[in-house]
Each structure stands twice: as C-alpha cells, then as structure tokens.
Amino acid sequence: MIDVNEKKFYKVDDIVKKHGFKKMNLIAILQEIQGEYRYLPEEIMTYVATVMNLPLSHIFGVATFYSQFSLEPKGKYEIKICDGTACHVRGSEPIIKAVRNKLNLTKDKKTTDDLLFSLETVSCLGACGLAPVVVINDKVYPQMTPEKISKVIDDLKSLKKE
Amino acid sequence: MDKKACDKILYIDDKPFAIGNEKNLLEVIRNAGYDLPTFCYRSDLSVYGACRMCVVEIEGRGVQASCTVPPEPGMKVTINTEKTRRIRRMVIKLLLANHSKDCTTCSKSGECDLQEAASRLGITDIPFECEEKKHPLDTGNPAVIRDPNKCILCGACVRTCREIQGKSVLDFVYRGSNTIVSPAFKKNLDEVNCTFCGQCVAVCPTGALRIRSELDNFWKMVLDKNKKVVVQVAPAVRVAFGEAFGIKPGKNLIGMITAALRKVGVDKVFDTTFAADLTIMEEATEFVNMLKSKKDFPLLTSCCPAWVRHVEQKYPQFISHLSTCRSPQQMFGAVAKELLSKEYGIRREEICVVSVMPCTAKKSEARRKEFSVNSDPDVDVVLTTQELIKMVKAGNINFSALEPQEMDSPFGVFSGAGVIFGASGGVAEAALRTAYKLVTGEALGEIEIKPLRGLKSFKEFAVNIKGEVISVAVVNTLSQASKLLEDIAAHKVHYHLVEVMACPGGCIAGAGQPYSIDRMAIREGRLKGLYQDDVDSRIRVSYENEEVQKLYDKWLQNPNSEIAHQFLHTHYHNRKRITGEDIGLFRKGSEVLPKTTVCVCVGTSCYVHGSYDFIEAIMAKIRAEGLEDAVMVKATFCLQQCGHGPNIKIDDQIISHATVDRVSEIFDRYIRVKYKK
Numbered sequence: 089m090i091d092v093n094e095k096k097f098y099k100v101d102d103i104v105k106k107h108g109f110k111k112m113n114l115i116a117i118l119q120e121i122q123g124e125y126r127y128l129p130e131e132i133m134t135y136v137a138t139v140m141n142l143p144l145s146h147i148f149g150v151a152t153f154y155s156q157f158s159l160e161p162k163g164k165y166e167i168k169i170c171d172g173t174a175c176h177v178r179g180s181e182p183i184i185k186a187v188r189n190k191l192n193l194t195k196d197k198k199t200t201d202d203l204l205f206s207l208e209t210v211s212c213l214g215a216c217g218l219a220p221v222v223v224i225n226d227k228v229y230p231q232m233t234p235e236k237i238s239k240v241i242d243d244l245k246s247l248k249k250e
Numbered sequence: 251m252d253k254k255a256c257d258k259i260l261y262i263d264d265k266p267f268a269i270g271n272e273k274n275l276l277e278v279i280r281n282a283g284y285d286l287p288t289f290c291y292r293s294d295l296s297v298y299g300a301c302r303m304c305v306v307e308i309e310g311r312g313v314q315a316s317c318t319v320p321p322e323p324g325m326k327v328t329i330n331t332e333k334t335r336r337i338r339r340m341v342i343k344l345l346l347a348n349h350s351k352d353c354t355t356c357s358k359s360g361e362c363d364l365q366e367a368a369s370r371l372g373i374t375d376i377p378f379e380c381e382e383k384k385h386p387l388d389t390g391n392p393a394v395i396r397d398p399n400k401c402i403l404c405g406a407c408v409r410t411c412r413e414i415q416g417k418s419v420l421d422f423v424y425r426g427s428n429t430i431v432s433p434a435f436k437k438n439l440d441e442v443n444c445t446f447c448g449q450c451v452a453v454c455p456t457g458a459l460r461i462r463s464e465l466d467n468f469w470k471m472v473l474d475k476n477k478k479v480v481v482q483v484a485p486a487v488r489v490a491f492g493e494a495f496g497i498k499p500g501k502n503l504i505g506m507i508t509a510a511l512r513k514v515g516v517d518k519v520f521d522t523t524f525a526a527d528l529t530i531m532e533e534a535t536e537f538v539n540m541l542k543s544k545k546d547f548p549l550l551t552s553c554c555p556a557w558v559r560h561v562e563q564k565y566p567q568f569i570s571h572l573s574t575c576r577s578p579q580q581m582f583g584a585v586a587k588e589l590l591s592k593e594y595g596i597r598r599e600e601i602c603v604v605s606v607m608p609c610t611a612k613k614s615e616a617r618r619k620e621f622s623v624n625s626d627p628d629v630d631v632v633l634t635t636q637e638l639i640k641m642v643k644a645g646n647i648n649f650s651a652l653e654p655q656e657m658d659s660p661f662g663v664f665s666g667a668g669v670i671f672g673a674s675g676g677v678a679e680a681a682l683r684t685a686y687k688l689v690t691g692e693a694l695g696e697i698e699i700k701p702l703r704g705l706k707s708f709k710e711f712a713v714n715i716k717g718e719v720i721s722v723a724v725v726n727t728l729s730q731a732s733k734l735l736e737d738i739a740a741h742k743v744h745y746h747l748v749e750v751m752a753c754p755g756g757c758i759a760g761a762g763q764p765y766s767i768d769r770m771a772i773r774e775g776r777l778k779g780l781y782q783d784d785v786d787s788r789i790r791v792s793y794e795n796e797e798v799q800k801l802y803d804k805w806l807q808n809p810n811s812e813i814a815h816q817f818l819h820t821h822y823h824n825r826k827r828i829t830g831e832d833i834g835l836f837r838k839g840s841e842v843l844p845k846t847t848v849c850v851c852v853g854t855s856c857y858v859h860g861s862y863d864f865i866e867a868i869m870a871k872i873r874a875e876g877l878e879d880a881v882m883v884k885a886t887f888c889l890q891q892c893g894h895g896p897n898i899k900i901d902d903q904i905i906s907h908a909t910v911d912r913v914s915e916i917f918d919r920y921i922r923v924k925y926k927k
Contacts (some may be wrong), residue, residue: 097833097885100865101862121643124339130435130830131832132833133434133435134828134830134887135833135852136856136886137434137861138852138854138887139852141854143412143417143418143434144423144434144442144828145418145420145423145434145442146418147434148421148423148434148435149421149423152421152423152425153424155425
C-alpha cells in the first residue's frame with residue numbers, strides 16, 4: 089500500500105474536478121498531481137482514470153511520453169545538472185559523477201532512499217553564460233565544480249536536520 | 251465518356267481507373283489489381299499511415315503513403331519508381347534491424363507479413379547494426395502471448411482494441427526508440443481489463459501477439475494410452491479450416507476434419523453444435539420462464555466468453571441479466587465427462603476433452619474454476635482453428651487426400667439452428683425458433699430470420715409470440731455491446747433478448763481462425779457457408795434434435811431442471827479491472843487502541859454512486875470521535891460487489907450500499923463498538 093496522506097488525496101479530486109473531468113486537460117491534471125506528490129503514483133493514476141472514465145493505458149501512455157512526468161518518487165531536492173554543449177565542455181561530467189558518488193546514485197537509480205535528493209541531467213537550462221550550471225528546485229547554482237556541489241549538498245542535508 | 255464519369259477517374263501508371271466510393275488511394279490501387287503491401291492499414295480501422303509501405307509517387311505531390319491520401323479525379327499515380335522501391339526496401343531493413351531474428355522458431359513463420367514483405371522485396375542483408383533490446387514476454391494468461399521484441403509498432407492492435415472493442419487495453423507507451431505497445435504500467439494482459447477476445451492477435455502482422463498454443467498438451471493426451479481423447483469441433487471452424495489449404499472460405503469441411511482427427515488417434519469426434527442445441531433448449535426455456543414471470547429484461551446471451559468477461563469487469567449491474575447457461579463448449583465438456591466416464595467405466599480424469607474453437611477467449615473460459623470438478627477441468631485442451639491446421643500438418647496427414655467421415659454418435663447429431671451459432675445473430679435466431687415453439691406449441695412460420703443475419707454490428711427484430719411483441723437486439727464487437735448496455739441502462743431502449751458476440755461478425759471472425767489481411771471478403775464467405783449448412787441440415791430447430799431429447803429423457807429430465815442446472819448452468823462474478831494497491835489515507839501508529847481498517851471502494855461503479863463523499867464523511871466522523879489514531883482508512887479499487895455500490899470493507903466485513911447518510915449508523919455499528927470503554 090502506498091502512503092498517500094489524506095490532504096493530498098483530496099487535492100487529487102479537487103484537481104480533477106477543477107478541470108471539469110475533461111480529457112483535453114489531462115496533461116494539466118497530471119502536472120498538478122505531480123506538483124503534489126513529486127511524481128505520479130500508480131494508484132493515483134488508476135484513480136484518475138476511473139473518475140475521468142479514460143482508459144488507464146492512455147493515461148500511462150501520456151505519463152510515459154513526456155519526460156517531465158516521473159513514475160518514481162522524486163527527492164525533496166530535485167537536482168538538475170545541465171549537460172548541454174556549453175556546460176559539457178566546461179566540465180559538467182565530473183559534477184554528475186561527483187553527485188552520483190556522494191549520494192550513491194546511478195544512471196538508473198535516480199532518487200536517494202531517504203527521498204531527499206534526486207538527480208537528473210538536462211540538455212540546456214538556457215544559462216550557458218554561467219556554465220556549468222546546476223539547478224536545485226528553483227534555485228540556480230552557477231559555475232559549479234565537484235567540490236562546490238558537494239558543499240551545496242551538505243548544506244541542504246544539514247538544513248533538513250535543523 | 252460523359253463528364254460525370256470523367257470526374258471519378260484517376261490514373262495509375264498512366265492507365266485510367268474509376269475511383270468509385272473508395273475513401274483512400276490505396277483501396278483504388280488495390281481495386282486496380284496491384285497488391286501493395288501494408289502493415290498498419292486495415293480497411294475496418296482508422297487510417298494510421300505509420301508503416302510507409304504503401305508509398306506511391308503522385309504527380310505534383312511527390313511521394314505519399316497512399317492509405318492516407320483521398321483519391322482525387324485526374325490524379326496521376328505511379329506505383330513503382332526508383333524512389334518508392336528504395337523507401338519500401340529501407341522500411342523493411344530498418345524494421346528488421348530491431349526485430350527478433352528467430353523466424354525459424356516463430357509460430358507466425360509462414361504467415362508473417364514482415365517476413366513475406368522482406369522476401370518479396372528481396373532483402374538479403376541488413377546494413378545496420380542490430381540493436382536487440384530484450385523485453386520480457388507476457389505469458390501470464392491462457393490465451394495470448396505478447397512479445398514486444400517482435401512488434402513493429404504498426405498500431406493495428408491498439409486501434410482494434412480501441413475502435414472495435416472499445417477497451418483500449420493496449421496503447422503506445424514511452425517515447426521515441428523506447429516506444430512499445432503495452433497495457434498500463436507494463437502490466438501483463440491478465441492483470442488488466444483484457445477479455446482475451448484476441449482481435450489484437452488477429453490483426454498483428456508479425457508474431458508480436460500470438461495465440462498460446464496447446465498443441466504439445468494435445469499430443470501428450472493423444473499419445474497417452476491411458477487416456478480417452480474426445481474432441482468437439484465448433485461450428486465456425488468447419489467453414490474456415492480449408493483456407494489454409496487453398497480452399498475457398500465457406501466450404502464446409504467437417505467430414506475431412508473428422509477424418510484427420512481420427513487419423514492422428516483421437517478416440518471420438520463430436521460436434522459442439524450438438525451442445526449448441528442443448529444450450530438452446532436451456533436458454534430458450536430460461537427465456538420463456540422470464541416471459542411468464544415478467545422478470546426484468548433483457549436476457550443477455552452468455553455463449554461468448556469475452557463478452558461475459560467484459561460484463562463481469564465493466565457492467566456488474568448486468569451480471570444478473572446474463573443467461574446462466576454455460577456456453578456450448580462448457581456444456582459439452584460437462585456432459586461428455588459425466589456420461590462417457592460412466593459408459594467406458596473409467597474415472598473422469600481419464601477422459602480428455604479437447605475442443606477446437608475459432609476463439610482465443612475459449613482457452614481462458616475453459617480455465618474458469620467453476621468449470622471443473624475436483625480440479626479436473628470439464629475441457630482439458632482448447633485448440634484454435636489455427637492450431638488444428640498445424641496439428642494436421644505436424645501429424646503428417648495429406649489433408650486433400652482424406653475421405654470425409656461421419657462424426658460419432660450420440661453427440662454428433664445437430665440441427666441447423668446449432669450450426670448458425672457461429673455467426674452474429676445465429677444464437678438469437680436459434681433461440682427464437684425454439685422459444686416460439688415452447689410458448690405457442692407451433693413452429694415459427696418463417697424459420698429464417700433474415701433481419702438478424704449479416705456482418706452489421708447492430709441488428710434488431712421483433713416477433714409476435716402469442717400477442718406479446720418480443721424485441722431482440724443482436725450486436726457484435728464489445729464497443730457496440732457497451733453502447734447498447736448503456737442505452738438500456740439509461741432506459742433509452744428496451745429489448746427482451748440481447749445477443750452479443752465480441753468478434754466482428756461473430757465466431758466466424760474469431761481470433762483463432764486462419765490469419766488473413768483481406769478480412770471482409772473472407773468473413774462474407776464463411777458466413778454464407780454457415781447459413782448454407784443450416785439450409786442443408788436435416789433438422790433445423792434444436793427441439794427436434796433427437797439425441798438432445800434422449801439426453802433429457804434418460805438423464806437431465808427437463809430443461810432448467812435441478813440436474814440440468816448442476817451440469818449446464820453457472821454463475822458469474824465481478825472482476826477487478828486492474829490489479830494494484832490501495833491508497834492509504836491516514837494511518838497513524840497507536841500502541842494503545844486496537845486497529846480497524848476501513849477500505850472504501852473508489853472503482854467506477856462505487857465512485858459514481860458516491861463513494862468519494864463517503865470517504866470524506868467517514869473521515870470527518872472518525873476525527874470527530876477522536877479515533878484517527880486507531881482507524882486506518884484506505885481507498886481501494888473494487889471489492890467485486892459492484893452491483894451494490896458504494897461498497898466499503900471494515901476489517902474483513904464488506905458493507906454494501908454505504909451511502910453518506912449511513913455514515914453514523916455504520917460508524918456506530920462497526921467501529922464504535924470496538925472502542926467502547
């Protein structure tokens with residue numbers, strides 16, 4: 089059984105209702121649900137299919153088509169490391185490696201077990217002048233190095249403890 | 251040529267051809283005598299234009315996929331050009347680069363459109379590095395095997411499931427080079443709302459969707475000296491079997507099939523058609539009793555297992571309307587095992603009942619728990635027409651040299667009414683022939699009910715039986731069936747009897763029948779063959795089948811008698827549409843109080859009856875009573891009591907009709923009592 093707290097479950101229903109159960113709003117609905125849960129839980133998608141009277145395969149098709157949707161829980165801190173051309177030549181790869189090592193992540197394991205951090209690489213954040221760039225949640229960290237990102241992560245970890 | 255006719259002409263390779271009523275260029279080209287290959291195009295599905303095999307050059311418009319182009323007068327089309335040839339060859343090479351290379355051991359080998367196209371276009375090498383991603387096979391069900399490694403993403407199955415059956419079990423998932431066709435969450439077919447109708451298999455151009463073969467099991471039984479192997483052959487099989495041997499669709503080959511089965515060592519060959527007559531006696535009686543008691547109509551037929559499964563999954567409120575009669579396959583199994591074991595003086599398990607069916611869903615039906623006695627199934631092996639063809643070939647039989655033989659008695663005797671069970675409309679027609687007699691004591695004047703015949707997906711008919719007008723609806727395909735049920739539920743229409751078959755046109759177009767891309771013409775042929783067989787039959791109404799009568803006289807007493815119910819009837823149950831976990835709403839730990847779990851169903855049926863409001867209300871109540879530490883509330887999907895929704899489950903007890911106004915009562919009765927001081 090997944091643990092979904094009550095408030096969020098009510099939210100799901102509000103979201104679907106707000107969009108008038110309309111098929112054309114499916115992407116917006118999924119986006120808002122992901123906003124609540126930080127990913128799209130299977131059970132919630134089943135629920136959405138049920139109340140919207142849509143085939144579940146269809147919702148799953150949409151959820152897997154767009155890379156913005158995640159079927160696995162994402163971390164509280166979503167680390168996005170830019171690996172576009174500019175960042176790549178400025179050394180984004182060592183940063184990716186450093187983060188994976190530090191957080192025990194791999195190419196396939198994208199979220200830490202404590203659900204605190206998740207890592208994804210993106211192709212361009214449009215901030216090439218600041219390369220290599222990392223974005224965590226909505227905060228931009230310019231001109232990163234493996235050492236600097238390690239410190240950022242440590243700071244975020246200690247934030248949690250407080 | 252007058253002007254009007256000129257308007258409807260286009261040019262293919264410089265020769266004029268009439269456009270006629272065709273909606274796309276490909277059909278015009280095919281009418282003109284070209285055999286342009288396609289993977290994704292099916293005349294009865296929406297146009298998808300994915301495979302690019304039907305490309306042609308159109309003057310002024312360049313290269314186009316002809317299936318997607320509406321034909322226009324004056325259009326100048328060239329079929330074979332340097333460019334189109336290169337494109338077709340490239341399509342095949344690219345598809346093969348990502349395709350399984352095990353053609354020799356693939357069950358579709360010899361009938362695979364990809365294999366044929368590659369050979370036709372002379373593809374001998376693939377210049378690309380082959381990428382072999384290994385996807386797991388879906389083998390979790392008795393009917394269909396899904397092998398994404400052989401999928402070419404033509405989407406024919408996706409469109410069939412959506413447009414013909416209205417189920418959308420399959421869809422494209424993921425993106426780009428990772429795209430596959432799969433049920434939701436990459437679950438297996440048995441974990442979702444698949445009915446195993448197999449129509450996806452019937453349109454798959456490769457071996458990506460294939461029938462689960464039971465031939466190994468069949469041979470094991472036949473070669474086992476301690477087993478008596480008894481075969482039943484369904485009506486629709488006989489008019490399609492010959493297609494594999496170059497014989498026209500519709501030719502009745504039951505005599506040769508019987509001979510072939512005997513030749514490989516089967517002990518008895520019987521006819522499912524006999525059981526169809528038995529089904530009619532039971533079902534017509536059930537119907538007449540409903541007429542007498544003025545019970546809630548309609549009566550829904552229950553011969554088609556895909557349809558039955560569909561009702562169980564999606565329309566639980568109609569389960570009580572399904573005829574309790576088992577399908578002919580299962581009636582035969584139950585009767586044969588019971589009577590033949592006595593006749594031979596052997597144990598039930600030593601009789602092996604094999605059925606030959608046009609259908610994949612029958613494989614799944616035979617595995618239903620209700621249809622076995624002490625875990626010995628009434629039907630042991632279900633072969634499709636396709637498997638029977640393979641059996642004949644593997645049995646080293648020269649089919650065309652066989653002399654037709656008669657079936658064994660007593661279960662080889664049948665009426666024409668039983669034969670037409672294989673066509674959409676046939677069951678209703680057969681039932682009316684007998685029901686009329688049962689009520690009036692007279693034979694139906696016009697025995698052939700033409701309005702119920704043909705490939706149309708919806709047909710209706712009304713007959714006056716002793717002053718009462720009885721209305722009958724016949725639908726095929728599950729999308730049509732769903733539409734009809736919804737209209738009935740909304741009281742828009744009213745019928746006394748509704749016949750449903752899941753396959754387009756009925757069992758003649760079942761997924762177990764020989765594979766063909768030219769489906770409409772073949773269905774017409776098979777249909778004609780069945781109705782001709784009815785005309786040629788010595789008896790044409792089920793109540794005149796003397797062997798069926800003897801069965802009642804000697805054993806079953808009367809239709810719908812207690813003993814008939816034991817052997818020939820069954821019951822149905824709600825079925826979960828998807829496997830999955832519950833959604834936990836609150837569960838705080840508490841060491842002090844005993845725990846209670848409240849599961850509220852939010853499946854479709856309960857949701858529309860207000861289960862969501864119940865969740866809100868019960869949680870408010872629990873909070874107000876200060877018990878949120880003790881009571882865990884979950885939202886769940888389907889407690890399989892859909893007809894009585896909204897349903898909830900408190901610990902192990904299911905409570906139906908749990909509406910909002912009952913919250914306090916339910917709370918007091920099931921929850922508060924546990925926490926009284």
